[in-house]
């Protein structure tokens with residue numbers, strides 16, 4: 411299988427400080443490449459180097475088996491950070507501008523609108539009136555227009571709530587990976603480390619992350635890309651490095667600990683004696699939650715339920731939720747239970 415992206419000792423430094431340091435990576439044809447790392451780790455910088463939006467301080471990039479050249483970009487689709495849209499034009503008109511530049515058939519616009527789930531949006535709505543998530547989707551639609559062989563998406567799902575973002579990232583990754591549907595190779599940069607699980611589920615998915623070294627309570631970014639996903643979130647460390655007030659960082663730790671202990675209780679495990687839960691593990695949003703109401707919903711067969719039975723069930727479930735004691739200790743309340 412051919413190599414689509416290759417970097418050799420790729421390095422970018424800003425005024426002597428490394429953002430990306432001596433990165434060697436290989437993305438082969440037919441693969442989805444998940445790049446994970448905390449804020450400021452260098453993910454966007456790496457993607458910009460691949461796209462020629464930044465010049466490397468040293469090292470080389472090869473695309474489609476050849477030294478980097480602008481001509482390769484015709485086979486690449488990309489969305490880096492926020493999409494550049496014409497705010498006074500509608501979504502369709504924004505796509506039309508790019509379609510004409512790329513000399514593509516008109517029908518392609520409906521195809522990409524459908525892929526990103528914007529087909530039903532009010533046609534009169536201007537891009538400036540779109541929500542952040544809709545703008546991200548429109549940006550992805552533009553990136554998909556030319557049926558790219560390489561798709562580069564930075565921070566997929568950002569701009570939506572965490573859970574929505576996670577679900578969007580998951581769904582899009584599955585979609586682009588499926589050769590029957592899109593089947594191109596993608597390079598993703600995302601901070602949702604739950605996406606690491608895709609490596610177990612889909613062939614060809616590979617996780618890489620920005621290496622981090624823990625020294626006691628400190629975290630040091632090593633500016634290197636290593637094989638494998640990160641199993642932690644370093645968001646709170648990053649907040650401290652960014653100079654957030656100590657009381658805010660402290661409260662964030664409390665909230666995280668509280669959420670984690672609720673999560674443990676929800677799975678009927680409880681904290682092991684003498685062992686505190688790790689304070690920096692990110693919540694596993696994909697882990698099934700346990701609750702009597704959820705159990706009942708899971709067991710329900712919708713196809714054999716009449717509308718009347720469904721109404722009765724709804725009534726019963728609502729009663730169950732409002733009865734004290736029924737929902738305690740199942741990890742459903744907010745952080746700290748406040």
Ligand SMILES: Nc1ncnc2c1ncn2[C@@H]1O[C@H](COP(=O)(O)OP(=O)(O)OP(=O)(O)O)[C@@H](O)[C@H]1O
Pocket residue numbers: 424428429447448449450451452453454455456565601
């Ligand atoms: N134009 C610039 N000038 C100086 N430093 C920069 C510049 N752009 C980025 N950096 C620095 O390079 C490092 C990597 O930034 P980058 O945007 O690549 O991180 P990231 O992994 O994409 O983070 P995030 O998850 O927040 O998007 C950061 O320390 C950042 O401050």
Ligand SMILES: [Mg+2]
Pocket residue numbers: 453454455564565
């Ligand atoms: Mg970034």
